[in-house]
Amino acid sequence: MGRWEPNARGRLADAALKLYAEQGFDRTTVAEIAASVGVTERTFFRHFTDKREVLFYGAEAALELVTRAVAEAPESASPMVAVSGALQAFGAFFQEDPRRARDRDAVVSASAELRERELVKLDAFSLAMAGALRERGVEPRTATLAAEAGAAAFKIAYAEWMAIGRSGEKDRELPGLFLEVLAELTSVLDATRD
Amino acid sequence: MGRWEPNARGRLADAALKLYAEQGFDRTTVAEIAASVGVTERTFFRHFTDKREVLFYGAEAALELVTRAVAEAPESASPMVAVSGALQAFGAFFQEDPRRARDRDAVVSASAELRERELVKLDAFSLAMAGALRERGVEPRTATLAAEAGAAAFKIAYAEWMAIGRSGEKDRELPGLFLEVLAELTSVLDATRD
Incomplete structure (x- = not known):
């Protein structure tokens, strides 16, 4: 520079x-x-x-943040607890500047190409978290499942957080919303035996 | 024609x-x-x-199969049971011709561009299942969670099925493997409170 x-x-x-x-x-x-x-x-x-790369500015730093959070979770943390902690940190990263996150999201949502790019980025987060779990000695399948479940809950919480921001409803904090969605995911899966 | x-x-x-x-x-x-x-x-x-579209030949028919299976699940089925049934049917669709599925997968795996395309296709399946659940009166968040959880388990089961096919180990049936992965996803999430 x-x-x-x-x-x-x-x-x-x-x-x-x-x-x-x-x-x-x-x-x-x-x-x-x-x-x-x-x-x-x-x-x-x-x-x-x-022009497109500008929209993914900060993604490498965020990926590093999330990967490090999984790696540095307490030894006693289950895979899902490690992923959950990392994604709460990821949520806090967006929560620092909600306005910027929403401006960016409006641009990404308006383009099919950018939405695809976003999907690929989220997959990179999931792969990185699974890798960090395997480094902790977690079985590959369990590592991938915990990472994918976390990413799915995060994607949904993020979309709801964006919708809340647009609607002018009382604001919600993204990390807390993520935890709520993750808890609901657990209930939804528990009903597999119904 | x-x-x-x-x-x-x-x-x-x-x-x-x-x-x-x-x-x-x-x-x-x-x-x-x-x-x-x-x-x-x-x-x-x-x-x-x-040239690329050839690899996604049959995807529309499969999407229709999966969507219909969700729509036609028994009224008493929980969202996750409806999704699970639909994805077992999807697994049976690949299981009909494992050789073809594996030839195709080898081509897709070798290209970053095709892997991205595959990811986008899987997302379309998840969106379609969530839509079919909403049609059944399921809350939007629950519908998306059930669809995403199913898609995540399917993606992992599919990758394992491919790896088994390449390794020459005793073959596994994809629908059964999917159920096994889904059950493990449930356990992984249950450990969120550890």
Whole structure:
């Protein structure tokens, strides 16, 4: 990063998100994004490979956060408890800036291509958590099941959190909502024998 | 379909799968596929929009099968029981021709792009099952949870079934393997309170 561009990456990401939300993802050019924060297109491309990548800014850091949380869960924690703790931390990460999360979500939801990209990203989180569980000595199948169950509950809690934000209802905290959905998932599965 | 091409669609799909497996997906051309069953490229494109679509041949029929199974589950069935029954039927669909399923899987697994496509397809199954449950009067969150839990268990059972097929171990039936994985998912979630 050049010394005349302090935090250019973060400022470019914010500006891009704002433009995508205002005028649509497809209609926003890299030139506009760069101009809106006073840098050149070349600077943009030093930070992001393309327009789409801006939307997944922070994903690597979040993936590392979640993986580390699974790895560092207390030795006595069951696989599901380790995953649950990690995903509560992930929820807290979004909860820090709900407005930004919602602006971003509106852009992603409006495009089939971006929704697919999001699905693939969520799968990467599930794979990373399963890997961290196996490192803890958990059987492969159990590791994958705990990670997938956590990811499914998180996906649903996240969608509800977004819907609540749009509806103007009293706000909910994402980590708590996630725990509630996970508990309901447990009940739904318990009814397998009905 | 012209009268000189009885079941051209099925024959094209079989021939394509064989060529993909033998020489790789990327190195196989539509011209080769068409020639190998004695039709023109134009005939190929009357049945499939592209080379990739051949791999997802039958997906619409399977989606319909699964959705109908959820809709037609006994009234007394819990959401999870309805989903479980539908996915056992889905497993039986693959079990009819394990060799074909494995040839196809080898091709899909070898390509990041095709693996992403597969993930998106599985999500479509989950969405369809959740929709069918809502039609039965199930609450939206419960419907999505049951569908996602079933899809997660199916994905894992399917991957294990593929691995068993490659390893030459004694074969397992996919529907039974799915039930076993679903039962383990229930136990994994029950340990949330440990």
